[in-house]
Amino acid sequence: MIRDHAMAIRDVHLRYFQAGADVAITDTYQATIAGFQKAGISEEEGNHLIKAAVWAADEARQIFWEQLAATERDARLYPIIAGSVGPYGAYLADGSEYTGAYSLNRRDYQSFHFSRMNALKEADVDLFAFETMPNMDEVEALIDLLEKDFPEASAWVSFSLGDPEHLCDGTLLEKAAAWAGAHEAIAAVGVNCLPAQWASQAITSVRRGTDKPVIVYPNSGETYDPQTKSWHHPVAHVDYGQSSRQWFQLGASLLGGCCRTSPDEIRKIAEWACN
Known part of the structure; x- marks a missing residue:
């Protein structure tokens, strides 16, 4: 996707900015050097592709900013680019980012994640997004890697949940x-790719554990089938405008949408959040 459709990725980012998004998450959630090499792509080209994903987001940001009138710029946050760092389970491509059913030692987790994080940093992302994290051992390894090898950088951590109060691996969300x-390098903590119906309870759990800014960006409520690589069984429609107000009132200050959501959901959030 990055290699063949960089312009399309740029245009998607642009539509989100135009809808009111203040943050673009790079198209690197599943992009890893190990994954590229498995597909016959060299380490050098893999690093270039990861950087190209950042450049696509940055180009969209520049286009969007130039489209704004001076008065509009004064009223907007200059958009942020977050480098997506998905879990090891996303590389496995078997749905285990929604189960946490995998295990590496700390050194192997760090070796796996370092190359992508290094490429993202070299491409000048504003921060890392450790997202859809189902496995606490992996999170601990990532934060250790961040502090040791990227001491000037920061990240948010958003967990993947098995229920509203537990990570997929069973770890208590509050804990x-x-x-x-x-950790000082962690700028925000929260949850993503969870059913929107879980969000309120999850926010409460996160706030019991930390006073860091809380981030929440649920999915559409559908279920992912790793065998067919498709989403099924949609739940009742969630009004992101109304629901996001509730999440904000509960203490979440960073709001968005994950899988199967669109710029329309961001627009509904921005309609009240930016007024």
Whole structure:
């Protein structure tokens, strides 16, 4: 996708900015050097593709900013680019980012993630997004890697949940939030790719664990089938305008949408959040 459709990725980012988004998450969630090499792509080209994903987001940001009138710029945050760092389970491509059913030692987790993080940093992302994290051992390894090898950088951590109060691997969300939030390099803590119906309870759990800013960006409520690589069984439609107000009132200050959501959901959030 990055190699063949960089302009399309740029245009998607642009539509999100135009809808009111203040943050673009790079198209690197599943992009890893190990994954590229498995597909016959060299390490050098893999690094270039990861950087190209950042450049696509940055180009969209520049186009968007130039489209704004001076008065509009004064009223907007200059958009941020977050480098997506998905879990090891996303590389496995078997749905285990929604189960946490995998295990590496700390050194192997760090070796796996370092090359992507290094490429993202070299391409000048504003921060890392450790997102859809189902496995606490992996989160601990990532934060250790961040602090040791990228000491000037920051990240948010958003967990993948098995239920509204637990990570997929069974770790209590409140405990995970407390541990992550205690690290200076972590700018925000929260949850993503969860059913929107879980968001309120999850926000409450995160806030019990940390006073860091809380981030929440649920999916559409559909279920992912790793065998067919498709989404099924949509739940009742969620009004992101109304629901996001509730999430904000509960203490979440960074709001958005994950899988199967669109710029329309961001627009509904921006309609009240930017007024």
